[in-house]
Amino acid sequence: MRSAQEIAREAMERARQSARERGARLSSPRAARADRHRKQERTAREALPYGSGRDPAPMSDTVASLMRRMGWTEQIEITSVTARWREVVGDQIADRCEPLGFEEGVLTVRATTTAWATQLTLMKGQLTHRLNEELGREVVKELRVLGPTARSWTKGPRSVKGRGPRDTYG
Numbered sequence: 462m463r464s465a466q467e468i469a470r471e472a473m474e475r476a477r478q479s480a481r482e483r484g485a486r487l488s489s490p491r492a493a494r495a496d497r498h499r500k501q502e503r504t505a506r507e508a509l510p511y512g513s514g515r516d517p518a519p520m521s522d523t524v525a526s527l528m529r530r531m532g533w534t535e536q537i538e539i540t541s542v543t544a545r546w547r548e549v550v551g552d553q554i555a556d557r558c559e560p561l562g563f564e565e566g567v568l569t570v571r572a573t574t575t576a577w578a579t580q581l582t583l584m585k586g587q588l589t590h591r592l593n594e595e596l597g598r599e600v601v602k603e604l605r606v607l608g609p610t611a612r613s614w615t616k617g618p619r620s621v622k623g624r625g626p627r628d629t630y631g
Contacts, residue, residue: 535600536563538596538600539563539568539596539600539601540563542592542595542596543560543563546559546560549591549592549595550588550591554581554588557572557573557574557577558570558571558572558573558577558581558606559571561607563601566600566601566602566603567601567602567603567604567605568592568601568603568604568605569605569607570604570605570606570607571606571607571608571609572606572607572608572609573609574608574609575608575609578606578607578608578609581604581606582606585604585606588604589601589602589603589604592604
């Protein structure tokens, strides 16, 4: 019968053999402490606030990087142009139309009258060119012009089903 000491020794030898097969190296407790100390020094050196690669970055670069990563750059550029709508398109056009929204390269604009909607439709190419010139690249691929909307008679708290305004006006 084998002693507990022999069984433990054999188990330890099997574990060492398995570790050698996996490519592990034999190290003493002192070598393990030295490795740990070197790793801590390297981590401390890399964590210095002004170490290599850790220089403070300007806030504008950080915000620009975030906007690029999130895919917001195009929307923010369009928003900046629509905020300056009057100075981009001129007073005469700005008095008679307003930007409604931008989605997937299409800028939607509402005109105050049908005549101005027709005029803006004829000027689509020039306006698109002017907007892209202001943005610095081709962001606006299409300009959609909407005319004024007629009053809706079908909505409201006192609407009644039926023929609608024809009943009253005719």
